[in-house]
Amino acid sequence: MATPEATAALTDLHTRRLRLRRPESGDEPVCLALHTDPALYRHAPYARPTRDEARAGFETQLSAWGSDGFDYWIVSDRATGARIGVAGVRPDGPGRLNLYYRLATAAHGKGLAIEAARAAVVAATEWLPGRIEALVKDSNIASIRTAERAGLDAIGADSRPDDPLGSGASTRYAAPTVARVDRLDDSAREQVLGLWCRVTEAGGSVGFVPGAPRSRVAASLADHEAQMASGRAFGVGLRTAAGDLVGWAWWAQVANPLLAHGRWLYRLMVDPAHQGRNFGALLMAGAHRAAPADGAELLQLGYRSGSGLGDFYARFGYAEVGRIPGAIRVAAGDDRDDVTMARRAEGAPLRGDGRH
Structure with a gap:
């Protein structure tokens, strides 16, 4: 029911x-x-x-x-x-x-x-x-x-x-299954790292540009694992019926207690070999299922302009709430906007309190 x-x-x-x-x-x-x-x-x-x-x-x-x-x-x-x-x-x-x-x-x-x-x-x-x-x-x-x-x-x-x-x-x-992950064993760590590197090389907006050394990606993965160990973040993994990891994301909580009811979505990624299979949308859906169970009421994410992700996130009820022009330097002469979007966890419209 x-x-x-x-x-x-x-x-x-x-x-x-x-x-x-x-x-x-x-x-x-x-x-x-x-x-x-x-x-x-x-x-x-x-x-x-x-x-x-x-x-x-x-x-x-x-x-x-x-x-x-x-x-x-x-x-x-x-x-x-x-x-x-x-x-x-x-x-x-x-x-x-x-x-x-x-x-x-x-x-x-x-x-x-x-x-x-x-x-x-x-x-x-x-x-x-x-x-x-x-x-x-x-x-x-x-x-x-x-x-x-x-x-x-x-x-x-x-x-x-x-x-x-x-x-x-x-x-x-x-259909694939989506599950919360609180700890990575050696096998899962290698799978997430491999997925992250493949998405980076395909041009995905996941924190790096193509050509980034695997060691740099591994260092960022270690940072996320430290957040998971502290209880301030958890992963969301998308696996096919055969058990293959084809998607990943993190929900993270800001340390400030005034923001404890919110979660930030980081590094949403789907294996490039599986594009066109609805996996990105399924990963988002599974992530949205996991967040309220963790106490989240407000969901937030950021992306760099030019990636085409704004329309994708808008399909899931996210609204643009902030944009810093030129804040992300992808390469010399290629500055992108840092865009922030948000939605309520239960899907209700965002409403300001009207105060100044």
Whole structure:
């Protein structure tokens, strides 16, 4: 069951082209048409429900929002308002959430299913407990691509209990896990250092420029570890289902007790070999899940201008609250602004107290 805060956050989501919202009773005709369309069950025709079964499924969707605080969303086109499908996650066994996406045929071929699935996995990672998985027919190449672009990896063959004999093989996919880390052992230290160096060489804005000696990066890593040992910082690691470290960040607390309710996000990094897999967004979502559990109420971060990160962070509710022109000298003749952004941990808008 979702917390009240999670349900509030999940009720209405927006992506660049889509709106994902809690279903209403008036959505029934759209859902019935969607789930009884033979064209949408080409890879599993036996799974297409009757109209009565589809109606019962829609009632389950509605009631789950009331009892669990989340379920599948109605997906609509933000430009036209047209309802084009459903997508989301729902419980599928202990500790597991099933990722689902089904869009009308007219919406196919535009990357909209990928956009919806990516948003669903990110939202679930931030707000819901459980491992996010999807079961996909091996013949359904488009659905496999959608799962992979949303961040999921194949973890092995599987099937549904109601799959008939001869219905074709299926593969289970799982999203990466994001976890708090309070101490690095030798193996994890080498993994974080290697990741940091790879991101630096790819031009990532993580404190260094390409060509920085590995020893300098290692020294900064040691500084972060000292903060972790003091209890003023912790790491957040993103690992694939196979256990590979593909993302990392730190939350740090300022020593000043007047600022103890805030946390600063440092060194958000994703392995360059995994770009385009939704991993950066999943790492941010997991970091946001970890921060309030540590007592954080206000989240802050900084980045250097010219990196394109401002738009990325704005997607997660961050607002620019400060900018120092030319404060960062990347190279001779290349001065960048030092930009600060912030958001409330629970996602509420930032509001000043009005005092001078």
